Amino acid sequence: MSFTLPDLPYAHDALAGAGMSRETLEYHHDLHHKAYVDKGNELIAGTAWAGAGNDRLEEVIKATYGVDEHAGLFNQVSQHWNHIQFWEMMSPSSGAMPSELESRITDAFGSVDAFKKEFAAAGAGQFGSGWAWLVVDGGQLKVTKTPNGVNPVCFGQTALLGCDVWEHSYYIDYRNKRPVYLENFLTKLVNWENVAERLANAG
Numbered sequence: 001m002s003f004t005l006p007d008l009p010y011a012h013d014a015l016a017g018a019g020m021s022r023e024t025l026e027y028h029h030d031l032h033h034k035a036y037v038d039k040g041n042e043l044i045a046g047t048a049w050a051g052a053g054n055d056r057l058e059e060v061i062k063a064t065y066g067v068d069e070h071a072g073l074f075n076q077v078s079q080h081w082n083h084i085q086f087w088e089m090m091s092p093s094s095g096a097m098p099s100e101l102e103s104r105i106t107d108a109f110g111s112v113d114a115f116k117k118e119f120a121a122a123g124a125g126q127f128g129s130g131w132a133w134l135v136v137d138g139g140q141l142k143v144t145k146t147p148n149g150v151n152p153v154c155f156g157q158t159a160l161l162g163c164d165v166w167e168h169s170y171y172i173d174y175r176n177k178r179p180v181y182l183e184n185f186l187t188k189l190v191n192w193e194n195v196a197e198r199l200a201n202a203g
């Protein structure tokens, strides 16, 4: 076994009408994500987790987070996990927010708009590369941000939604306008059904 690059759950040009171009997905999925997979397979050789596949990603992330000796491996496996989630969290047809999710978001943040503002501010405020997240933490919905490849798995949280704010995710389509990319992500790209499924599975 080894880590493998899953296909995108849609065609490379499927998100173009919603603000993420074929060129971005060709670079981001086929080159950047693939590089995390390849480098992860290279760095895991000779470790206690040698031969691990995608089904053991969370185990390897938890075991390597904050461990200096495995910092390089952590970066690759966490980014591999992050991107698998990210592709699933987007859809060519964003759709309405399922009512149970809307209700939980409204309870936690006051309104859907307030949640979106907080999420966009987290993404815009992440200095350098990283991610903005909606997570379940101890039964509570929270917005967080993380640097580089760090993700909710590191903290025992469940990721409901994540937005990649590395420049490779938006520079082709939005140049340096990260806030515009984040607004478009929240308005047109999020697969709210997927977010709702994650919430239902989080219990």
Ligand SMILES: [Fe+2]
Pocket: 028, 032, 083, 164, 166, 168, 169
């Ligand atoms: Fe990325």
